[in-house]
Amino acid sequence: MIWVDQTLQEGLRVGMDSGQINPLLELLQKLPVDVIDCKVVDWEKQGLPKLNMSQQKHIRGKINGTLTEVALADKLGFKNVIIACTPHLGQGLTSTVCTALFAARQLGMNISFCIDNASRFSIEELCFLWRDIPIDGIDSFIYEDKESLLDPVTASKNLTSLLIKIPVCLEFHGHNAYGLATGNALAALQVGVKRIATAVAGIGLQGHAAVEELIMAQKRLLGEANRQTGHLALICSQILLTMGLTLPKTKAIIGQDIFAHESGIHVDGVIKNPQIYEAFSPEEVGLTRQLVIGKHSGNASIQAKFRQWNISISDVHAQILLKQVRRLAVGQKKQVDDHALWELYQAIQEG
Amino acid sequence: MQDARTIEIVDTTLRDGEQSPSIIFSAQDKLNIAKALDKAGVTWIEAGVPVMGEEEQEAMKMILAAGLQAKVIAWNRALKNDILSSVSCGFSHLHISVPVSDLHIEQKLKKSREWVLDNLKQSILLAQSFGCTVSVGAEDASRGDREYFLQVANIAAELGAVRIRYADTVGCLNPLGVHSIFQELIPRCPLPVEVHMHNDFGLANANTLVALAAGAELASTTIGGIGERAGNAALEEVVSAWQVVYGMKCHVNRSDFPHLSHLVMQAGNKDVFDYKPIIGNAFIVDNTNKIA
Numbered sequence: 001m002i003w004v005d006q007t008l009q010e011g012l013r014v015g016m017d018s019g020q021i022n023p024l025l026e027l028l029q030k031l032p033v034d035v036i037d038c039k040v041v042d043w044e045k046q047g048l049p050k051l052n053m054s055q056q057k058h059i060r061g062k063i064n065g066t067l068t069e070v071a072l073a074d075k076l077g078f079k080n081v082i083i084a085c086t087p088h089l090g091q092g093l094t095s096t097v098c099t100a101l102f103a104a105r106q107l108g109m110n111i112s113f114c115i116d117n118a119s120r121f122s123i124e125e126l127c128f129l130w131r132d133i134p135i136d137g138i139d140s141f142i143y144e145d146k147e148s149l150l151d152p153v154t155a156s157k158n159l160t161s162l163l164i165k166i167p168v169c170l171e172f173h174g175h176n177a178y179g180l181a182t183g184n185a186l187a188a189l190q191v192g193v194k195r196i197a198t199a200v201a202g203i204g205l206q207g208h209a210a211v212e213e214l215i216m217a218q219k220r221l222l223g224e225a226n227r228q229t230g231h232l233a234l235i236c237s238q239i240l241l242t243m244g245l246t247l248p249k250t251k252a253i254i255g256q257d258i259f260a261h262e263s264g265i266h267v268d269g270v271i272k273n274p275q276i277y278e279a280f281s282p283e284e285v286g287l288t289r290q291l292v293i294g295k296h297s298g299n300a301s302i303q304a305k306f307r308q309w310n311i312s313i314s315d316v317h318a319q320i321l322l323k324q325v326r327r328l329a330v331g332q333k334k335q336v337d338d339h340a341l342w343e344l345y346q347a348i349q350e351g
Numbered sequence: 352m353q354d355a356r357t358i359e360i361v362d363t364t365l366r367d368g369e370q371s372p373s374i375i376f377s378a379q380d381k382l383n384i385a386k387a388l389d390k391a392g393v394t395w396i397e398a399g400v401p402v403m404g405e406e407e408q409e410a411m412k413m414i415l416a417a418g419l420q421a422k423v424i425a426w427n428r429a430l431k432n433d434i435l436s437s438v439s440c441g442f443s444h445l446h447i448s449v450p451v452s453d454l455h456i457e458q459k460l461k462k463s464r465e466w467v468l469d470n471l472k473q474s475i476l477l478a479q480s481f482g483c484t485v486s487v488g489a490e491d492a493s494r495g496d497r498e499y500f501l502q503v504a505n506i507a508a509e510l511g512a513v514r515i516r517y518a519d520t521v522g523c524l525n526p527l528g529v530h531s532i533f534q535e536l537i538p539r540c541p542l543p544v545e546v547h548m549h550n551d552f553g554l555a556n557a558n559t560l561v562a563l564a565a566g567a568e569l570a571s572t573t574i575g576g577i578g579e580r581a582g583n584a585a586l587e588e589v590v591s592a593w594q595v596v597y598g599m600k601c602h603v604n605r606s607d608f609p610h611l612s613h614l615v616m617q618a619g620n621k622d623v624f625d626y627k628p629i630i631g632n633a634f635i636v637d638n639t640n641k642i643a
Binding site for chain 2: 148149150151152153156176177178179180182183184186187190201202203204205206207210213216217220221222245246248249250251252253255257258259260261262263265266268269272273275276277278279280290292294295296323326327329330333334335
């Protein structure tokens with residue numbers, strides 16, 4: 001278990017109701033995520049019912065460290081909770097937070113403790129806050145970078161120190177305001193953090209690390225064994241669809257067009273060996289390779305395209321076609337589709 | 352406290368950005384984007400590939416005639432025709448790219464390392480014979496032999512090239528890996544290093560920033576991160592993170608990003624994903640809320 005889902009929480013935040021949440025939860029179960037986080041107040045606000053037995057196992061409720069929210073989590077059947085706080089620099093935990101921790105412990109909840117603004121503190125200050133926790137048996141300590149202050153090297157150093165100093169499971173929850181979330185999360189994984197917050201396509205308030213990017217980075221860049229990834233693109237796009245979001249065609253790992261090659265140099269390379277311009281094969285995530293004809297095409301692309309139709313084209317003809325293809329593509333401001341390419345070819349044959 | 356280092360941007364929205372499969376800019380689009388980049392303070396604009404043909408050359412001439420503050424660069428392979436096309440458009444800054452990984456040299460070019468070096472030398476000399484300033488690109492450097500990259504850099508430096516581009520062509524680097532590579536590479540490299548990172552694993556921005564922090568002096572970016580496959584490091588993310596997260600300097604005006612993004616997405620007929628940092632609606636709405 002590594003990836004902690006934040007997609008559900010974004011669904012609740014943007015107002016998905018129970019009719020939409022259930023299909024979303026089903027789809028999320030198809031991803032290798034074992035814990036699904038959500039804010040208990042948002043669960044209530046959307047009018048969702050008390051958690052059923054199976055939901056209790058997977059869903060973890062995040063609450064602010066107050067007695068009222070602990071009581072609400074209990075009422076809605078949350079067995080796993082995150083008690084979160086935003087301490088002030090130079091001060092310990094407030095008595096409100098400590099009381100909430102006691103209450104959750106008495107209710108027999110599994111408690112994760114989260115410092116939302118952890119990246120504001122030094123390691124020493126975080127250890128001081130850790131020692132301030134008045135109860136035993138905390139399940140995990142969540143280091144959250146709410147303001148996206150971290151870079152990957154700093155994240156790796158801070159988390160390495162905390163792994164030594166904090167005696168419970170360490171979790172990392174980064175954000176993406178400056179586009180560094182996946183980099184920071186991958187750094188956390190590399191130094192040995194065992195639970196990392198992620199969301200499909202990196203969605204969420206202030207963004208998250210994208211789960212599909214981390215799954216493939218773990219598999220391909222760190223060479224760690226992984227579960228099946230052959231349906232990754234499909235599952236992720238279905239999840240976004242459920243949420244009313246359109247997956248960008250060039251979204252890393254799962255976008256429809258990330259294996260569409262147009263430029264002459266690239267097509268020429270991919271025909272010789274796909275690895276020349278692909279970091280992994282399209283089948284690995286359930287996508288397909290496309291050779292696109294357009295402004296950036298070269299002779300080799302034109303010839304390769306016609307070879308797919310069992311037609312061999314001379315260099316001279318390819319060059320004539322290429323000129324016309326480029327003019328047409330620029331004129332219509334889009335790629336030249338198969339039909340239009342065929343018409344250009346016919347015209348040349350007749351001429 | 353560390354000194355606030357200043358880095359420069361080499362924006363390639365008009366070259367690698369336009370190589371995104373679904374995007375074609377008109378000559379007028381290209382001119383408008385170049386002007387907006389210039390106004391935002393970008394110092395280097397990689398405008399296109401003149402050898403591609405008349406349509407591209409027309410756009411290049413319009414940009415060169417616009418009297419921009421930024422230096423405008425043409426992208427070239429180490430081929431005579433590429434260089435002559437660029438020169439005849441009127442370019443005085445040429446980027447010459449050669450592959451440096453054995454995979455690319457042996458399987459794409461079907462040549463040898465020696466052949467590449469020789470070809471590069473001749474191409475640099477040819478460009479310089481027309482009075483051009485040359486920067487050299489090392490394609491697929493991340494999958495190549497580091498010593499060979501340095502060999503290319505040394506030859507480029509001896510011939511008077513102004514910098515070398517380290518390209519992670521298929522986006523297969525990770526930030527901690529970049530940290531250790533660049534800590535070793537930068538002190539040994541005779542030229543200023545420009546980093547060109549692709550986004551196949553969503554790491555282009557992080558990889559770029561870690562390389563900059565380790566001593567790279569320039570970052571190759573595109574507006575909105577548009578580019579081949581999953582795209583490139585995004586201009587707005589690199590500049591914002593460098594200024595805010597790292598507390599360093601880059602003389603590009605962040606308030607120009609909404610306009611730049613709008614211009615490019617409209618010209619390329621694309622929408623910005625709501626959750627794209629800096630320019631996505633989820634972030635813009637959030638910023639507005641904060642102000643209100």
